Amino acid sequence: MKKEKQNNKLKIIPLGGLESIGMNITAFEYDDSIIVVDCGLSFPEDDMFGIDLVIPDVTYLKENLDRVKGFFITHGHEDHIGALPYVLREVNVPIYGTKLTMGIIDHKLKEHDLIGKVKRKVVKYGQHINVGCFRVEFIKTNHSIQDAAALAIYSPAGTVVHTGDFKVDYTPVFGDTIDLQRFGELGKKGVLALMCDSTNAERPGFTMSEKTVGKALESIFEDHKNNRIIVATFASNVDRVQQIINQAYKFDRKVVVEGRSMVNIIATATELGYISIPDHTLIDIEHLKNYPAEKTVLITTGSQGESMAALSRMANGTHRKVTIKPNDTIVLSSNPIPGNEKAVSKVINELSRKGAEVIFQDVHVSGHACQEDIKLIYSLVHPKYALPVHGEYKHRKAQASIAQELGIPKDNIFLINSGDVLELDEESAKVNGKVQVGDVMVDGLGVGDVGNIVLRDRHILAEEGIIIVVMTLDGGSGQLLAGPDIVSRGFVYVRGSESLMDEAQNVLNDTMDHLMDKGVTDWGKIKQEIKDALGGFVWKETKRRPMIIPIIMEV
Numbered sequence: 001m002k003k004e005k006q007n008n009k010l011k012i013i014p015l016g017g018l019e020s021i022g023m024n025i026t027a028f029e030y031d032d033s034i035i036v037v038d039c040g041l042s043f044p045e046d047d048m049f050g051i052d053l054v055i056p057d058v059t060y061l062k063e064n065l066d067r068v069k070g071f072f073i074t075h076g077h078e079d080h081i082g083a084l085p086y087v088l089r090e091v092n093v094p095i096y097g098t099k100l101t102m103g104i105i106d107h108k109l110k111e112h113d114l115i116g117k118v119k120r121k122v123v124k125y126g127q128h129i130n131v132g133c134f135r136v137e138f139i140k141t142n143h144s145i146q147d148a149a150a151l152a153i154y155s156p157a158g159t160v161v162h163t164g165d166f167k168v169d170y171t172p173v174f175g176d177t178i179d180l181q182r183f184g185e186l187g188k189k190g191v192l193a194l195m196c197d198s199t200n201a202e203r204p205g206f207t208m209s210e211k212t213v214g215k216a217l218e219s220i221f222e223d224h225k226n227n228r229i230i231v232a233t234f235a236s237n238v239d240r241v242q243q244i245i246n247q248a249y250k251f252d253r254k255v256v257v258e259g260r261s262m263v264n265i266i267a268t269a270t271e272l273g274y275i276s277i278p279d280h281t282l283i284d285i286e287h288l289k290n291y292p293a294e295k296t297v298l299i300t301t302g303s304q305g306e307s308m309a310a311l312s313r314m315a316n317g318t319h320r321k322v323t324i325k326p327n328d329t330i331v332l333s334s335n336p337i338p339g340n341e342k343a344v345s346k347v348i349n350e351l352s353r354k355g356a357e358v359i360f361q362d363v364h365v366s367g368h369a370c371q372e373d374i375k376l377i378y379s380l381v382h383p384k385y386a387l388p389v390h391g392e393y394k395h396r397k398a399q400a401s402i403a404q405e406l407g408i409p410k411d412n413i414f415l416i417n418s419g420d421v422l423e424l425d426e427e428s429a430k431v432n433g434k435v436q437v438g439d440v441m442v443d444g445l446g447v448g449d450v451g452n453i454v455l456r457d458r459h460i461l462a463e464e465g466i467i468i469v470v471m472t473l474d475g476g477s478g479q480l481l482a483g484p485d486i487v488s489r490g491f492v493y494v495r496g497s498e499s500l501m502d503e504a505q506n507v508l509n510d511t512m513d514h515l516m517d518k519g520v521t522d523w524g525k526i527k528q529e530i531k532d533a534l535g536g537f538v539w540k541e542t543k544r545r546p547m548i549i550p551i552i553m554e555v
Contacts, residue, residue, distance in 0.1 A: 009423040010157035012193070012387065015437050016040070016056035018418045020392055021199065021338065022079040023439075025056045026162075030155045033132025034068045036061065036093075037151060037162055041082030041442075045339075047459065048441065055083035057438040061091045069131035073097035074164030075148035076104035077236055085112035086442065094119035096129055098138060100147035100238075103268040125149065125179065140179040142169035144210070144367025145236045146274045150183075157425040158192030161381050165197050165390060167207040167366065168373040173214070173239035174274060183380040193424060194383035198391035199368035201398035206372045208365040213333065214243040216363050221247045224329045227357070228293035229253070230322075232303040232311045233333040235261040237367075238269045240333055241299055245277055248297040254283045258322070259301030259310040285321050293327065303334035305343025315350035326355030333363045338392075371402060378406050385429050386413045387422070457547065465490030465546040467538070469508060469530055472553045473521075480516055481555060484508045484530070491538075491546045500541060507537045523552050 010030050017024035022042030028035050044051040061068050070093050073081055084095070085108050095105060095118065102122045109115045123129060125140040135154040142148065143165050153160040161183070168178050200207065221229065233240045241262075248255045255277075257263055269275040288296060302311025311330075313319040324330075330351050336344040348358050369377070378386075386408050388399035393415070400413045414429065416422055419437035423430060471483030486504060511533040515526055527550040534548055 008156065009425045010155045010160070010192070012160070012195075012422045012424070013060065013435055014389070014416065014418050014420065015058060015060065015435075016042075016418050017079075017390060018396070018416065021390070023054065023056050023083070024080050024390060025058075025083070026195075026389070027061065028134065028153055028155070028160070029067075030133045030157060032067050033134055034061070034064055035131060035134050035136065035153070036068065036071045037153075038074055038080040038164075039071055039082075039084045039087050040077070040079040042079060042439075044441070051441045051443050053082065053442045054439045055086050055442060057436060057440050058087050058091055060435040060437075061087075065091060067132075068093050069134070070094040070096055070129075072129075072136050072151055073101050073105065074151065074162070075143055075145050076101040077145055077165065080165070081105055081108065085109060085114060086440075088114060088118055092118060094121060096121050096123050096136070096138075098123060098125070098147040098149055100145070100269060100272055100274050101149075103272050104236075104265065107264055107268055123149075126182075139182050140176060141166040142172050142178045142210075142367075143167060144234065144240070146174060146238050146269070152182075152186055158384075159186065159190070160193045160195065161186060161191050161383065162195040162389075163197050163369075163377060165199070165368060166373075166377075167369050168376060169207075169209050171209045171211045173210050173242055180376070180380060183377060187380050187382040191381050191383045192426065193385040193387055193429075194378065194381050195387045195389045196374060196377060196399060197368055198388045198395040198399040200366055200370045201374060201388070201391065201395050201402060203366075203370040204372075205370050207368065207370045210239050210243075210365055213240060213363060213365055214246065217243055217247045217331075217333075218250075220329070220331060220359060220363070221251045221253075224357075225251070226294050227327050227329040228296055228298070228325070229329050229331065230298040230300060230311075230314070231331045231333055232300050233364075234303060235259065235265045235301050237334075238265065238275050241266060241269075242275050244297065244299055244333075245275075245281060249278045249281050253295050253297045254291050255281050256283055256285050256288055256296065256298045257300075258285060258298055262299065262301045262310075288321065293325070298322065302347070303332050303344075304337055304340045305345075305347045307343070312347055315347045315354075324351060324354040324356050328354075328356040330356050330358045331363050332358065332360040335364050335366070371398075374399060374402055375406060378403060378408075383408070384412060384426070385424060388413075388415065460545070460547050461490065464544050465492075467491055467504075467534065467546050467548050469534065469548065469550045470553070471512070471551075472555055475554045480512055484512055484550075488546070491544070492542070503541070504534060504537060507533055526550070526552065 013027040015025045024038045024040040026037045041053045041055050099122050123138050125138050129136045137152040139150040141150045150164050151162045170177050231244050300310040302309030314322050314324050351358050386403040388396035403413050419434045420431045421433040423432045466489050468487045470485045472481045474481050530550045531548045
C-alpha cells in the first residue's frame, strides 16, 4: 500500500518587527523543527516612562523549546541582536552568524555573563547549516554595518529568501559587493517566498554608495582646515568610521573615539580586521589637550539626539572632557530615525547656540534599499509569494505596490502582522491562526516586571500626581487617634493652594466623622470611602484625577 504523502506546510511566524522599525524576530516552522531569524530590541516610546528598552514576547518559543534549533542572525544591529541576552536565558539554543556579527554578539554576552553558556557558530558566506528539517545558507549583502547577510532558508515545502537589512552597493568601502549572482541562481531554481527589507520602499531611485560619503567628508575636511571637527554617527557603521579616519589621516589629524558603544564596536572591528587604523592616529581623550584643536577629529555617538550620548552631553555642557567652542565644526553623519527628529533638532540648536557650525546635509547615505534596488532583487529572485518585512505598515504597503507592479498577483502578497501564522507551500498560502506576541519591557534589571498596569500608574503619576492620606486608628476600639493628614506630590504646589488643601482636609474630616459615627472599622471600607470622597472633591475643584493612597496605622 502506497504511503500517503504528508501535506506539511511551512509556517512563517513573525514574533515582532512588522509594525515598526525595530524588534525584528521571525520563527520558521516545519514539522518538528523551528528556526528563528534575528532577535532584536526596540527603544521605548515617549509614553513608556522609565523603560530602557523593549524586547519581544517569546512565549511561543518557550512553549516549543524542544523544537527550536537555533537563532540565525542577519547582521549586528541592535534591532536584530539586542534582545539575545534576555531571550537566551529562556531559549538557550545555538546562534549562527557571520564573523563581525558574532564578535558584537560575544561582547553583549560577556556583559551579561552568558558567554560560556551559549553555543555560537561563526558562518562564512556560501556555507549551509543543516538543522532539523531546515538548511540555511548565508548570502553576502551590503548594509550600513559590515558582514550583513541574506538567508536562503530551504525547507521541504520550498525555499524562502530573507534579505535581512540590505542595500546594493557596487563600490563598498570594505569587502565585496552584494552577491547578486547567488540571488539570480536561487531565482532560477525557484523561490517560494521573498521576505524583503521595506525601510526605504517609499523612496524612488537607487540607494547611494557608502563611498559617496567619503567624498563629502573630504570636502568638509578641505574647507575646515582651521577648525576642530567633531563627527557624530552610528557606532555600528564601521565603514563610515573608516572613512572619517582615512580623511583624518590624510589631513594629518589625530582621532579621538568617544561614546561607550563606539569604543566597543571599533575595538571589536579592529580586532577582527574590519577596520584599519594607521599607527599613531588614534589618541586617548586624555591627550586631546596636547594637540592644537585644528589637528584633531572626534568621532562620537549621539547622532540621534539621545540624551545620554556623548554629543548631547557636549551640547548641553555636561561632558567631562569636551567643551564646544565657537571654532568647532560638527558633522551629523546620519538621518534622524522616525520619532527622533525633535531630539536631533534640539541638539543642533544647542550646538549652534554655542557658536559651532553644524553640518547635517549630504553626509549620510542610507543602509537600506530604495525602490530600484528592491525591484532588482525581485527580478532576480522571482518569488511566488511576497512578504514585505522590516518597516511600519506604510513602508511594507509601498513594497507590496512594487511587487504588484512587477507582476506578482495581489493574492500572493501578504502584509501580515506580528503573531500571524502564515502557512504556505507550492499550492497555496494563507494566514491560519495567531500566536502570543507583544512587548516585554526592560526597566533597569527588571525584565517584564513592568507591564501595562504599572505603566498606567506611571502615566497617572506623571500627569496627575499623587495624594497620600495617613491616619492612626486604635487597635481595640477602631477609633481615630491621629490624622487624617494629607501629603501630596506632583499634584499642586501646596504653598500656593492653601485654601484648596484646607477644604480637602475638611472633606476628609467629615468623611472620617461620618464613618466613626456609623462604627465602621473595616479598613477596606474606610480606604474606599476616603478615595471616593477625596477623589470626587479634587475632580470637582481641579478637573484632575491624582492617585490617592490611604495609609492606615494601628496602635
